[in-house]
Amino acid sequence: MPLPRALIASVGVITMVSAVLADLVVPDLAAQHAFNAGWPPHAKFHDAQYMVMTVLLGLIGLMLAVRQGRNMRARLLCAAAILATPWLGMFGALLFPGTATYDPEFADRTVFVLGLHGQVFMALVLIVALLGAAAAAWRMPDGSAAQL
Numbered sequence: 001m002p003l004p005r006a007l008i009a010s011v012g013v014i015t016m017v018s019a020v021l022a023d024l025v026v027p028d029l030a031a032q033h034a035f036n037a038g039w040p041p042h043a044k045f046h047d048a049q050y051m052v053m054t055v056l057l058g059l060i061g062l063m064l065a066v067r068q069g070r071n072m073r074a075r076l077l078c079a080a081a082i083l084a085t086p087w088l089g090m091f092g093a094l095l096f097p098g099t100a101t102y103d104p105e106f107a108d109r110t111v112f113v114l115g116l117h118g119q120v121f122m123a124l125v126l127i128v129a130l131l132g133a134a135a136a137a138w139r140m141p142d143g144s145a146a147q148l
Contacts, residue, residue: 064082
């Protein structure tokens with residue numbers, strides 16, 4: 001599988017599983033999300049909504065990337081845009097008043113990478129990967145995109 005397609009498919013899998021793992025499965029992280037006793041039911045509803053949404057977006061992007069057929073370039077570009085949505089949403093969420101990447105009571109358990117919250121760092125890496133894959137797919141001649 002050529003690199004652009006493999007990158008987009010990989011981001012699709014990561015998008016499908018990451019929110020569910022971080023917010024529901026991994027105990028230390030789930031305690032900050034789905035099992036956070038300090039969160040009201042409405043906040044937990046939106047966390048669950050986000051988990052379901054990322055699974056669906058990841059699945060759609062993955063299917064667009066791995067499916068054989070015509071218009072591969074267009075499908076890869078569409079998949080990249082779909083998969084970028086939840087990751088870009090993290091940056092957009094930071095623009096709203098009163099938001100933060102972590103709750104204060106979990107400050108000592110929060111992971112930072114190069115000065116960025118771990119989730120924000122991961123979002124940045126995945127967005128860069130998607131941009132690179134999309135640029136590579138975009139630059140391919142129409143005929144060779146079918147071979148992706």
